[in-house]
Amino acid sequence: MKGKDTEPGVLRPVAQLREALASGGGRAELERLYGPGETPAARQRFLALLERHASEFPGDRRAALFSVPGRTEIGGNHTDHNSGRVLAAAVDLDIIACACPGEEPVARIDSEGYEPQVVELDRLEARESERFQPAALVRGLASRLSELGWRIGGFQACLSSRVLKGSGLSSSAAYEVAIGTILNQLYNGGRIPAVELAKACRYAENQYYGKPCGLMDQTTCAVGGFVSIDFADIANPRVEKVELDFAATGMSLVIVDTGGHHADLTGDYAAIEREMKETARALGAQTLRGASRERLLAEAARLREKVGDRAILRSLHFFDDDRRAAAQAAALRRGEVAEFLRLVGESGASSWMLLQNCYPPEATRDQGIPLALAMSRELLGGQGACRVHGGGFAGTIQAFVPEGLLPAYLTKMRELFGADSCHPLRVRQAGATAVAIP
Known part of the structure; x- marks a missing residue:
């Protein structure tokens, strides 16, 4: 469905938005998204x-501002692809956007640090030439929203991102949700539900971009806060927001980049899902969610011959981490931070x-993630917690650090890992949103 249905209150002349921000307007909105300490820097980002x-789209234009958070995986490491449960959280590193409706069915997108994108939206079929290109995400998202009966239309947008690439904070999902949020606000009055928007983003990434992905990343970016997701029904996962002011717990969430992104880890990632599903099939199920821990242990001798030892260990991790992800969410709901950290x-x-995703099997010299975990345990001294973050094998760890230990930890x-390796983050309650500047 094409055409305009713009929410009147969202759009304002660009000059008015600049004047309002420059004169101190929008303080409460910026504090809501970034916290009081980061409000001045956020104001300057939006002004820029x-x-x-x-400059890119001159003229007397009415535009709107948007913000979409990145996300961090909290619980359920490699459980989603076997219909398991996960816990994730939105973070204050975000993509911001300024967008205005276009008179033609063309999306013109200028993303800082990337080549400009021009995507015609009057023909929405997938194009082989766009596979693995940002244009595929835009076209696929517009196609899916149109199929679902939502309005789409052209727009001109500038984007700027603080979501770190290669950090496990889901920069690609934040980009998809940003484009979806622009279409939602400019043409649908913000009425598209967050989870439906996330599903449309997943469709674009799977069917147009050509990359298999789950729904955790897009859902968390769209919903915000702590998000518990159950993938038992993979097509319609159950999503619940977990209400908690994590800043009040006295813990800092830190992502540490240990390096090692140069290696091609696709095969290592794929082997985890493959081995888990091979084990599930050996137990008479399609995924491990349909099997049982008890039967895995009872039939371990037979499974050694059928799937191998590592597959058994990884499957045991699935059963335990699937349970833990649900228990972590429950602990947060009860405000039991110590229990959450134990998990x-x-x-x-x-x-x-068990999962064995802290370094590639052939890496005997460079083992940044295990080193970061070992040093974190030494520095934390039994307080807080740490874990590999995201897919693993290289890249980042996640640490929950008591505020009193934070300076020494950083x-x-x-x-060990460089001046730019540590990223203290804030759990952000707001998901994808228009940014209201009075």
Whole structure:
């Protein structure tokens, strides 16, 4: 469905938005998204974005501002692809956008640091030439929303991202949700439900971009806060937001980048899903969610010959981490932070010992993730928790650090992995949103 149905309150002349921000407007909105300490920097980011938009798309235009958070996986390491449960959280590193409706059915997107994208929206079929290109995500998302009966239309947008690439914070999902949020607000009055928008983003990535993916990343970026997701019905996962002011717990969430992104880890990632599903089939199920831990242990001798030892260990991790992800969400709902952290630590140990995704099998010299985990345990001294973050094998770990230990922790980890390796994050309650500047 094409055509305009713009929510009147969202759009304002670009010059008015700049004047309002420059004179101190929008303080409450910026504090809601970034916290009081980051409000001045956020204001400058949006002012710079508006300047860029005025330069790239000159004229007397009415535009809107948007923000979409990145996400961090909290619980359920490699459980989603076997219909398991996960816990994730939106973070304050985000993509911001300034967008205005277009008179033609063309999306013109200027993303800072990337080549501009021009995507014609009057023909929405998938194009082989666009596979693995950002244009495929835009076209696929517009196609899916139109199929579902939502309005689409052209727009001009400038984007700026602080979601770190290669950090496990889901920069691609945040981009997809940003484009979807622009279409939602400019043409549908913000009425598309967050989970439906996330599903449309997944469709675009799977069917147009050509990359298999689950729904955790897009859902968390769209919904915000802590999000518990159950993939028992993979087509319609159950999504629940977990209400908690994590800043009040006295813990800091830190992502540490240990390096090692140069290696091609696709085969290592694929082997985890393959081995888990081979084990599930040997137990008479399609995924491990349809099998049982008890039967895995009872039939371990037979399974050694059928699927091998590593597949058994990885499957045991699935059963335990699937349970832990649900228990972590329950602990947060009850405000039991100590229990939550205990479960995070258990998950980290399971990924290291059973899932075996802390370094590639051939890596005998460079083992950044195990080193970061070992040093984190030493520095934390039984407090907080740490775990591998995301897909693993290289890249990032996640640490929950008591505020009193944070300076010493950051100093040591930066000494080991570089000045730009540590990223203290804030759990952000707001998901994808228009940014209202009075």
